[in-house]
Amino acid sequence: MKILLFENVHRVMQAERALLSAGVRCEMLPTPKEHSRECGMCIGVDAADLEEAGAVLGDLVRGIVDAEAGRP
Amino acid sequence: MHAADQRLVDLYFDHGATSFPKPETVGLAMLGFVDGIGGTYGRAAYAQARDASRTVFEARERIARFFGCSDSSRVVFTLNATHALNIAIQGLAQEGKTIWTTPLEHNSVMRPLRGLVDRIGSRIRILPHGPDGRVVPEEIEDDPDACLVVICHQSNVNGAIQPVAEIAARVEGVPFLVDAAQSAGEVDIDMARDGIDLLAFPGHKHMLGPTGTGALIVAGDAKVETLMPGGTGSLSEREEHPAFLPDALESGTPNLVGIAGLSAACKFLDERGGAPTDEWAVEAIRRLREIDGVSVLAAEDPRWQGGLFSFNIDGLSPSQVAGALFADRGMAVRSGLHCAPAAHRTLGTFDGGGAIRVAFGRFHDRGAVDRVVDAVAAVASTRP
Numbered sequence: 001m002k003i004l005l006f007e008n009v010h011r012v013m014q015a016e017r018a019l020l021s022a023g024v025r026c027e028m029l030p031t032p033k034e035h036s037r038e039c040g041m042c043i044g045v046d047a048a049d050l051e052e053a054g055a056v057l058g059d060l061v062r063g064i065v066d067a068e069a070g071r072p
Numbered sequence: 073m074h075a076a077d078q079r080l081v082d083l084y085f086d087h088g089a090t091s092f093p094k095p096e097t098v099g100l101a102m103l104g105f106v107d108g109i110g111g112t113y114g115r116a117a118y119a120q121a122r123d124a125s126r127t128v129f130e131a132r133e134r135i136a137r138f139f140g141c142s143d144s145s146r147v148v149f150t151l152n153a154t155h156a157l158n159i160a161i162q163g164l165a166q167e168g169k170t171i172w173t174t175p176l177e178h179n180s181v182m183r184p185l186r187g188l189v190d191r192i193g194s195r196i197r198i199l200p201h202g203p204d205g206r207v208v209p210e211e212i213e214d215d216p217d218a219c220l221v222v223i224c225h226q227s228n229v230n231g232a233i234q235p236v237a238e239i240a241a242r243v244e245g246v247p248f249l250v251d252a253a254q255s256a257g258e259v260d261i262d263m264a265r266d267g268i269d270l271l272a273f274p275g276h277k278h279m280l281g282p283t284g285t286g287a288l289i290v291a292g293d294a295k296v297e298t299l300m301p302g303g304t305g306s307l308s309e310r311e312e313h314p315a316f317l318p319d320a321l322e323s324g325t326p327n328l329v330g331i332a333g334l335s336a337a338c339k340f341l342d343e344r345g346g347a348p349t350d351e352w353a354v355e356a357i358r359r360l361r362e363i364d365g366v367s368v369l370a371a372e373d374p375r376w377q378g379g380l381f382s383f384n385i386d387g388l389s390p391s392q393v394a395g396a397l398f399a400d401r402g403m404a405v406r407s408g409l410h411c412a413p414a415a416h417r418t419l420g421t422f423d424g425g426g427a428i429r430v431a432f433g434r435f436h437d438r439g440a441v442d443r444v445v446d447a448v449a450a451v452a453s454t455r456p
Contacts (some may be wrong), residue, residue, distance in 0.1 A: 008306040008319050009114030010145045013129035030117040039306045040115045041125070 101336035131335035140262030156272035240267030281334035349379025
């Protein structure tokens with residue numbers, strides 16, 4: 001799974017709505033601790049959907065990281 | 073549409089202070105949040121926090137659309153219009169610079185302005201206007217020292233509506249702040265169409281939401297300094313306050329229950345619209361002026377009349393009249409200066425203790441005009 005980071009919770013909500021509208025599966029998650037300088041919420045997408053998610057969200061995304069080790 | 077006692081609804085004419093009743097969906101949304109969601113906004117990702125965050129996001133989206141703002145991140149929730157106005161006024165004022173305003177302002181604008189005069193040497197100047205306080209846009213001159221223009225969209229005393237778009241066109245380049253305390257939810261406002269940079273409004277008046285809610289919408293690119301830095305759920309490892317909206321101007325946990333109610337109220341207005349309160353006011357003003365001893369404070373041109381106005385009865389003080397209306401008819405009106413001494417000075421009613429205000433509401437009908445006119449005529453007939 002890939003983790004998408006955002007500026008703040010408003011952008012997370014905006015991104016979630018855009019992804020769901022575009023039919024991209026996503027999950028709202030707590031931001032991994034090493035990236036907690038960003039917003040406390042982030043969005044996880046399957047690695048296979050990352051390209052499509054990026055196309056939908058564009059500049060909204062502030063960073064992309066791997067899910068924490070041990071997380072499914 | 074509402075669950076209140078209809079007799080109370082019929083006799084309530086203090087919608088300029090706060091609206092009553094609220095749509096039934098407002099209370100249900102608030103209860104639904106308290107009992108069914110209850111989580112915090114942002115800051116976590118468990119189901120209740122997600123639902124609370126979605127509630128706030130949907131409210132921002134709905135409000136942004138309602139007022140013609142294309143970016144909902146620029147909707148900053150506040151406690152009320154006064155809070156929103158203070159953020160904008162104090163956050164945009166510059167030392168020694170001029171702030172232009174109207175002669176009909178409420179103390180929610182005049183008191184922050186007076187404070188700025190004392191603290192940083194701001195200069196207050198009044199825009200050119202007619203006898204009813206309506207600004208004459210074509211007489212506005214350029215002012216290179218101006219840092220802000222703030223106007224009360226609809227007077228809370230005589231109900232005169234300012235020509236917002238025309239004023240905006242004349243002050244282009246200077247941040248233009250509109251106090252929509254009396255107009256939001258009653259007068260059509262489109263920030264993009266009307267050239268409004270900043271809009272301050274309360275949730276609890278004609279927006280029909282609960283008290284303790286309001287917003288400042290920052291549509292332009294003006295940089296507003298925060299009044300209240302604090303926790304935002306973003307950039308948590310830093311002690312510097314974020315610069316991006318809405319976080320920059322919205323610290324601490326917002327009034328989530330109230331925002332759920334305000335969102336439901338905005339949905340109600342979206343779907344069902346308002347009421348022709350301005351038409352009722354124009355009719356009531358015309359009929360009251362026919363009563364011996366009654367004088368009315370209103371817009372000179374009825375096309376610019378909003379859904380409220382004030383009046384006086386010769387020989388009786390405003391408080392005597394309001395007291396009689398309540399004692400004889402159970403009618404709820406507000407007498408006095410309406411927290412707007414500047415407006416009463418402009419309209420010549422300051423020394424006499426102000427006036428009695430009648431404000432129509434969303435759940436009235438045309439019969440409300442008859443109730444007002446009959447009741448005022450009865451009190452006027454008792455004057456010494």
